[in-house]
Amino acid sequence: MLERFAAGDVLAASRAMSTIERGGEGAESLLDALYSKTGRAWRIAFTGPGGAGKSTLVDGMIARERGRGQTVGVIAEDPSSPFSGGAILGDRVRMARAQGDAGVFVRSLASRGSAHGLSSLAGELADVMDAFGRDVVILESMGVGQAEARVRYMADCTVVVLTPESGDDVQTMKSGLLEVADVIVVNKSDRPGADALAADLKSVASLRGAGLGGWEVCIVQTSATGGRGIDELGEALDAHRAHMDSGGRREARRREALRERTRVMVEERAREELWRDPTLRQQFDAILEAVVNGRTSPHRAARDLIESRRRG
Amino acid sequence: MLERFAAGDVLAASRAMSTIERGGEGAESLLDALYSKTGRAWRIAFTGPGGAGKSTLVDGMIARERGRGQTVGVIAEDPSSPFSGGAILGDRVRMARAQGDAGVFVRSLASRGSAHGLSSLAGELADVMDAFGRDVVILESMGVGQAEARVRYMADCTVVVLTPESGDDVQTMKSGLLEVADVIVVNKSDRPGADALAADLKSVASLRGAGLGGWEVCIVQTSATGGRGIDELGEALDAHRAHMDSGGRREARRREALRERTRVMVEERAREELWRDPTLRQQFDAILEAVVNGRTSPHRAARDLIESRRRG
Numbered sequence: 001m002l003e004r005f006a007a008g009d010v011l012a013a014s015r016a017m018s019t020i021e022r023g024g025e026g027a028e029s030l031l032d033a034l035y036s037k038t039g040r041a042w043r044i045a046f047t048g049p050g051g052a053g054k055s056t057l058v059d060g061m062i063a064r065e066r067g068r069g070q071t072v073g074v075i076a077e078d079p080s081s082p083f084s085g086g087a088i089l090g091d092r093v094r095m096a097r098a099q100g101d102a103g104v105f106v107r108s109l110a111s112r113g114s115a116h117g118l119s120s121l122a123g124e125l126a127d128v129m130d131a132f133g134r135d136v137v138i139l140e141s142m143g144v145g146q147a148e149a150r151v152r153y154m155a156d157c158t159v160v161v162l163t164p165e166s167g168d169d170v171q172t173m174k175s176g177l178l179e180v181a182d183v184i185v186v187n188k189s190d191r192p193g194a195d196a197l198a199a200d201l202k203s204v205a206s207l208r209g210a211g212l213g214g215w216e217v218c219i220v221q222t223s224a225t226g227g228r229g230i231d232e233l234g235e236a237l238d239a240h241r242a243h244m245d246s247g248g249r250r251e252a253r254r255r256e257a258l259r260e261r262t263r264v265m266v267e268e269r270a271r272e273e274l275w276r277d278p279t280l281r282q283q284f285d286a287i288l289e290a291v292v293n294g295r296t297s298p299h300r301a302a303r304d305l306i307e308s309r310r311r312g
Numbered sequence: 313m314l315e316r317f318a319a320g321d322v323l324a325a326s327r328a329m330s331t332i333e334r335g336g337e338g339a340e341s342l343l344d345a346l347y348s349k350t351g352r353a354w355r356i357a358f359t360g361p362g363g364a365g366k367s368t369l370v371d372g373m374i375a376r377e378r379g380r381g382q383t384v385g386v387i388a389e390d391p392s393s394p395f396s397g398g399a400i401l402g403d404r405v406r407m408a409r410a411q412g413d414a415g416v417f418v419r420s421l422a423s424r425g426s427a428h429g430l431s432s433l434a435g436e437l438a439d440v441m442d443a444f445g446r447d448v449v450i451l452e453s454m455g456v457g458q459a460e461a462r463v464r465y466m467a468d469c470t471v472v473v474l475t476p477e478s479g480d481d482v483q484t485m486k487s488g489l490l491e492v493a494d495v496i497v498v499n500k501s502d503r504p505g506a507d508a509l510a511a512d513l514k515s516v517a518s519l520r521g522a523g524l525g526g527w528e529v530c531i532v533q534t535s536a537t538g539g540r541g542i543d544e545l546g547e548a549l550d551a552h553r554a555h556m557d558s559g560g561r562r563e564a565r566r567r568e569a570l571r572e573r574t575r576v577m578v579e580e581r582a583r584e585e586l587w588r589d590p591t592l593r594q595q596f597d598a599i600l601e602a603v604v605n606g607r608t609s610p611h612r613a614a615r616d617l618i619e620s621r622r623r624g
Contacts, residue, residue, distance in 0.1 A: 028611045035609035258603050258610060266596065266615035267583055273618060274582050284578065292571050297347035298570060299340045302577035306585060 002033060003130065010105065013132045017107055031124060034131040035116030036294035041130035041256070042241060043256070045139040045154045047180075053187040056224035057161060057233065058140050064234045065136050066103055075122050076104040105134060120264060123154055133144040152180050153260040156250060157240050159233075161185045164193035177201075178208055180219050183205050183236045188219040189229065213249050215240065280309060313344060317444065322417065327421055327443045331462045332436050343436060343565060349443035351566070353385070354553060357451040357466045359492075360473035365499040368536035369545065370452050376546045379417055383443030387434050389453040389483050419447060432576060435466055444484040464492050465572040468562060469552050471545075473497045476505035489513075490520055493529050494547050501541065525561050527552065592621060 004012035017035070020027045044061070046054045058074065065072050107125055122139055131138045139154055151157065153238030160181040166186075184205075186198040198221050205217040218236045238259060244250045274280060287301045296304070316324035328346070332339045356373070358366045370386065377384050419437055436450055441449045451466055464470065472493040477500075489496065496517075498510040508534050517529040530548045534541030556562040586592060599613045608616070 016360040018587075032609045033614050035612075036606050039606070042323070111406050193601050204339065207600055255454065259600055262596070262600055262610040262613050265610050266617055267586065269614050270582065271579055273622065283616050284574070288571055288574055291574055292350050297344045298574040298577050300344050300347075301574050302581050303340075305578055306581040 008133065010102070013128060014107075016132075017125050018129050019126060020173045027124070033129065034127060036274045038127045038132035039127070041134050041137045042157075043126055043130075043137045043139065043155035044157045044159060044237065045141065046159045046161060047141050048185075049163075052161040052163050053222075053224045054140055054161050056232070057185060057187065057222065058138055060224065060230040061138065061234065061237070061292065062104055062229070064230070066101065067144065070135040071103045071125070071130070071133065071279075072105070073134035073137045074104070074300075075109055075125045075129065075137065076106060077109050077122065097164060103130075105129065120261070123261060126154075140144075153257040156244060156253060157182045159183045159185060159237070161187050162197065163188040164197055165221065178205060178211065178217055182215060182240050183218045183220060183233070185229075185233060186221045187224050188221065189223045190226070194221060213244070213253065214247075215243055280305070283308065313498065320445065322414070325417065325440060325588045326419075328440050328444075329437050332440060333421075333433065339436070343439065346439060346443040351437045351442065354444035354447050354469075355438055355442075355449045355467035356453065356469045356471060357453065358471045358473060358551065358609075359453050360497075361475075364473040364475050365534075365536045366452055366473045369497060369499065369542070370473075372542040373535065373546065373549070374416055376542070377414065383415045383445065383448040384417070384443070385438070385446035385449045387421055387437045387449070387451045388440070388477065389421050389434065390420060417441065417444075425523070430473050432573070435573060436486065465569040469494045469549060469554060470564060471495045471497060471549070471571075474498040474509065476503045476509055480524055490517060490523065490529055494527060494552050495530045495532060495545070497541075497545060498531065499536050502538070503533045506533060525556070526559075527555055549598045589621075591624070592617070595620065596608070 001012050001015060005016055016030060019030050045085045046058055048054055055076070058076075062072050062074065100138070106132065107129075109122060109125065122141065126137045126139060137155075141154075158181055160177060160183070162184065184201055186194050186201065188194065189198070197221055201217075206218060208217070212215045220229055220233045220236050224230070224232055244253065283305055286307055287296065290296045291298055291301050313327060315325050317328055331342050351543055358370055360366055362405045367388070370388075374384050374386065419441075421434060421437065421480060434453065437447045438451060449467075451464075470493055472489060472495075474496065475498070482503065496513055498506050500506065501510070510531055513529075513531045517531060520529070530552065532541055532545045532548050534545055536542070554567065595617055599608065599617055603613050604606045
């Protein structure tokens with residue numbers, strides 16, 4: 001399979017991604033084998049609430065990249081959960097994008113499972129796209145507040161998509177937004193409140209000035225369905241890429257991303273190891289009885305358990 | 313403080329909750345002290361996408377409980393993140409609910425931080441409300457797909473609020489929904505698609521039949537702003553409570569909830585302990601260099617690290 005993968009066989013790449021999604025040892029050895037081939041693709045993450053118009057903007061960026069001969073991979077989180085608040089798109093809809101152009105490779109990702117598992121998995125699928133030789137990899141995810149910190153580590157460039165409906169008080173959201181975004185898109189700019197939202201964001205961004213890496217968050221207004229602002233968005237992405245390509249910024253950001261990914265994996269393995277210990281499982285069952293009977297609290301139970309384990 | 317708390321001093325309860333929010337040892341010893349006083353309140357969780365109308369429904373349920381002399385505590389997740397996709401409500405708006413009625417105690421909770429941290433914290437604040445003597449504690453949270461599994465463990469009753477806009481394909485969401493919900497509300501029932509959504513959910517629920525605990529998910533249509541369906545919702549909640557109060561079901565569910573809470577705390581402590589180890593931190597820094605240089609993958613690095621720790 002790796003041979004056919006290296007030869008650019010899309011079916012082999014598709015199978016590789018299915019192997020990653022299944023997880024376990026198969027996924028691990030595949031990722032080990034592919035890892036040295038990663039690092040070439042430029043990764044852009046689009047995030048924001050459901051219904052903000054991310055897919056249409058991503059379509060615009062795909063067309064732009066294809067227009068200059070770049071191959072594109074897309075990892076699209078499929079908002080199959082009713083909790084996402086957005087429209088429900090099936091694989092069929094998303095796959096329609098790729099039809100008739102071998103230079104666009106779309107992979108849907110079900111949004112079930114833990115937020116942490118999801119961002120790890122999306123990053124690993126992006127690795128496959130990268131190793132497969134895609135020039136640009138776009139990660140399209142349903143943004144949720146809790147995932148903000150993780151979003152920072154998913155890509156070389158993070159685009160946050162908002163609409164005038166996203167909230168009438170920029171003050172309450174500015175810190176989280178500016179920490180995470182390289183580019184903020186105010187989409188649906190034909191709706192009331194769009195100009196005011198964009199102006200607010202611009203003044204907040206300029207007050208804050210350049211953040212980590214010396215980049216000042218760029219605000220772009222678009223009306224994706226009408227195609228307005230798509231070129232400006234493309235130019236903002238290019239400007240950010242040029243910025244990152246100088247002064248070792250790209251490498252520094254990737255280093256932080258790898259640190260975060262490795263840290264998460266270490267914790268995951270340590271967690272699995274913890275529950276593999278039969279003594280701990282036995283002690284847990286015993287102390288749970290005490291919790292249920294009100295003799296100790298969950299906090300105290302956990303503390304006692306871990307302390308007794310440390311003492312051995 | 314504990315004395316004034318026990319005497320029903322709202323300020324003391326408020327301070328207790330601030331202590332919990334700050335976390336650390338102060339929070340732990342307070343929770344330890346209060347834990348034996350918990351277990352009396354009936355806990356109801358309302359969850360669903362932003363803009364579904366949860367707050368208005370909760371207001372209706374507060375009025376209902378107050379009408380029969382029950383005191384109420386509300387833990388309301390404040391959707392301060394732009395990613396939530398919903399309207400942004402400030403503390404002022406929410407606090408208005410409680411004005412002029414000492415029998416209603418509202419606490420807002422910022423939705424920053426990890427999903428896991430948030431549900432733990434909400435549960436702990438509910439413990440404080442419970443220990444403080446509130447008869448009914450309502451947890452109002454922004455639902456996100458990832459938090460579904462955790463939602464199950466937050467309350468004695470879980471209400472999922474949807475609207476006709478929540479999605480046109482019940483099939484894609486039914487499994488997650490039915491696993492988590494005791495009552496599903498189709499709110500904004502005056503909008504197109506509401507009857508069809510409710511009918512679909514009803515047929516799916518009846519096909520599935522009674523789930524764990526012998527309860528068949530109940531579907532209620534409401535139009536919260538017009539007050540329609542509020543009584544039916546109240547009756548559904550009462551029926552579920554009567555069901556849970558028989559056959560030891562309430563105790564069984566609480567046992568599972570305590571198991572989950574304790575498990576999460578054990579893992580949290582184990583994680584802290586892990587990084588407290590200077591040898592591990594040193595090894596991590598060294599192996600991260602190998603990852604950055606492409607000599608090993610994040611997966612392999614994590615595996616090697618944990619294996620060397622086990623042997624060491």
